[in-house]
Amino acid sequence: MAPNISSELGEFIRGNDNFLLLTHEKPDGDALGSLFGLFTVLRENGKKADAFLPEQPPMRYASFVPDGIMIGTSPELGSYSWILCLDTSLPDRLGVDKSAKEKITSCPLVNIDHHPDNKLFGRANFINSESAATAEIIFRALNDSCEMRISRKAATALLIGIVMDTGGFRFDNTKTSTFNAASDLLALDADYPRIINTMFFSQPLGFVRMSAELILNHVRMACSGRYAWMYLSDEILKRHGVDKKDTEMLIDSLRQIEGVEIAVVFYRKDDGFKISMRSKNKKYSVAKIARILNGGGHELAAGGFMKTDNISEVENKVLSHVTGILEEN
Numbered sequence: 001m002a003p004n005i006s007s008e009l010g011e012f013i014r015g016n017d018n019f020l021l022l023t024h025e026k027p028d029g030d031a032l033g034s035l036f037g038l039f040t041v042l043r044e045n046g047k048k049a050d051a052f053l054p055e056q057p058p059m060r061y062a063s064f065v066p067d068g069i070m071i072g073t074s075p076e077l078g079s080y081s082w083i084l085c086l087d088t089s090l091p092d093r094l095g096v097d098k099s100a101k102e103k104i105t106s107c108p109l110v111n112i113d114h115h116p117d118n119k120l121f122g123r124a125n126f127i128n129s130e131s132a133a134t135a136e137i138i139f140r141a142l143n144d145s146c147e148m149r150i151s152r153k154a155a156t157a158l159l160i161g162i163v164m165d166t167g168g169f170r171f172d173n174t175k176t177s178t179f180n181a182a183s184d185l186l187a188l189d190a191d192y193p194r195i196i197n198t199m200f201f202s203q204p205l206g207f208v209r210m211s212a213e214l215i216l217n218h219v220r221m222a223c224s225g226r227y228a229w230m231y232l233s234d235e236i237l238k239r240h241g242v243d244k245k246d247t248e249m250l251i252d253s254l255r256q257i258e259g260v261e262i263a264v265v266f267y268r269k270d271d272g273f274k275i276s277m278r279s280k281n282k283k284y285s286v287a288k289i290a291r292i293l294n295g296g297g298h299e300l301a302a303g304g305f306m307k308t309d310n311i312s313e314v315e316n317k318v319l320s321h322v323t324g325i326l327e328e329n
């Protein structure tokens with residue numbers, strides 16, 4: 001536990017200027033909420049700040065993108081005093097193009113994150129793995145030590161980060177400090193109903209139909225019902241008109257099944273398969289499996305990658321690791 005991380009981060013932000021904000025590729029709600037929220041607060045409080053995303057974020061976040069975010073056109077890395085890397089455990093995962101990735105570790109990086117496996121790649125590293133979300137670390141820094149003005153728009157963005165990384169306050173990373181941060185954000189007029197409606201009650205019909213087909217025909221179970229997985233093929237995505245990046249919450253349809261401890265969704269990526277994993281119980285750490293499979297993450301939410309053309313090979317490999325973890329505990 002690092003109780004001073006947010007005040008140290010606050011000091012850092014207050015004493016510096018000219019920032020570029022980056023987050024990880026395939027950004028989730030915490031990555032985007034942190035990026036949008038910090039960017040908005042910095043600009044609204046007279047700091048010089050840019051923020052970059054390599055592509056348009058998933059659809060459900062579209063209406064929360066602040067004006068002035070750079071999307072697609074790479075920033076000139078050399079023109080910033082500090083590059084703030086949000087919610088990203090290793091530089092290789094940063095959402096920048098290939099040529100930028102090669103030179104980025106020589107830039108003045110600052111690491112702001114809550115992943116326990118963070119590689120501490122920054123010149124300064126503000127890491128608190130006790131925080132439910134990176135957005136929570138940022139909020140405490142901005143609110144408690146910078147005393148910066150946090151507008152409704154910024155508060156809403158930061159609350160998105162907390163809501164999404166806790167699955168709407170359902171996952172067991174939800175603590176008193178999480179509710180306290182959420183409560184303070186509500187006091188700043190964060191638009192909670194809009195967040196809940198947009199994140200949880202606005203699935204496109206194509207996505208709902210695709211989920212139904214997947215659940216009906218493609219869920220596979222093993223380990224006496226404690227492991228559930230499915231393969232989300234490009235074919236089924238295409239048939240239902242769903243973009244892969246809009247499937248962040250698909251894995252919850254497996255996690256919700258009674259008795260399931262570990263849920264996995266496989267999908268095609270480049271020359272291999274991406275493996276997205278969730279666990280309901282810290283005893284069964286999916287981060288452990290992710291590390292073996294070229295990835296990383298938290299005990300309860302992690303991802304890996306296997307380079308191969310053969311989905312069965314990937315499924316069997318993960319099955320053997322999951323079996324090992326479920327049986328040794």
Ligand SMILES: [Mn+2]
Pocket residue numbers: 030031087114132133134165
């Ligand atoms: Mn996060």
